[in-house]
């Protein structure tokens with residue numbers, strides 16, 4: 001059965017609410033849905049309906065292709081001058097003994113550990129501390145590029161950039177240009193949380209505002225560069241806050257076209273100041289992926305972090321609009337495990353990740369950061385793992 005057949009079957013269902021039918025017609029005809037329709041999807045649409053629409057869009061854009069990349073993370077510190085209520089990761093400066101603060105040389109040693117490995121990207125993001133300033137990061141990026149020019153540097157969010165540029169009395173345009181010249185090649189999507197001030201002021205009031213987050217990405221896009229965007233969902237926000245968040249991203253994307261990927265981030269409630277807030281269900285996670293895929297018609301990709309939502313939910317998400325699963329990781333990030341994710345030591349070999357995607361009926365493609373194909377794994381044969389050898393032992397009677 002063609003994927004569009006599923007949509008036609010859905011449209012012929014006499015039980016379908018007329019307003020949901022209108023949205024399905026829009027998706028079939030490649031038309032954008034409105035803010036109110038986005039809220040309506042959250043309020044009224046069932047998982048099966050959302051899956052049909054999101055999967056239709058996903059397969060129109062990518063067929064069965066499912067992307068992943070081989071990366072490792074550097075988290076410079078887990079101490080932070082800010083105090084976001086949902087953050088399980090930051091140890092406030094008063095708890096300094098529980099934290100780590102890598103020096104430049106320690107970070108370069110992490111990069112060197114991967115010298116003989118076929119990783120294509122280093123993802124650098126962590127807490128905010130005064131010693132990590134503009135000169136520090138400019139030197140770090142340039143030394144990474146000098147050491148390994150083919151390694152793509154994807155680093156820091158507007159939370160860090162806003163802080164370090166303000167300290168350096170530098171405007172965003174000047175600062176981002178300087179970072180590009182130092183070796184920065186793209187920006188991850190973090191720090192977005194929920195843009196709407198009603199929520200942002202309750203969960204992350206000290207750090208950059210939603211407008212500032214968007215303005216820094218805009219400056220970066222103006223330099224011809226790419227970035228990603230996230231949304232932290234499933235805590236105290238209402239559905240209209242989620243749609244407002246995606247609406248602001250959609251508008252900036254119309255203007256610049258610089259975003260590659262949207263990544264919904266599930267709120268986890270372990271060991272943070274919002275531990276009383278229950279976590280979203282898997283059904284809600286899948287609904288959220290699907291609505292994001294429907295709403296963000298000008299984003300090429302929707303990504304799931306398997307380390308955050310578990311391997312099985314990541315497989316399921318591939319039928320709800322997701323076309324990218326991040327990444328091999330190699331146990332280099334603590335952000336998810338410290339927030340209570342099931343994966344306490346997140347690492348998957350390339351073979352495991354390829355099998356996870358194939359077992360979900362999809363077509364695995366290793367990509368670089370900018371979605372150029374590195375290896376097509378659909379018909380790829382992995383070398384047989386060496387079998388354990390058995391030795392005949394002398395039998396002693």
Ligand code: SF4
Pocket residue numbers: 080081082083084087089090126127128159204207
């Ligand atoms: S979410 Fe980021 S900015 Fe906020 S406290 Fe945690 S590390 Fe700091």
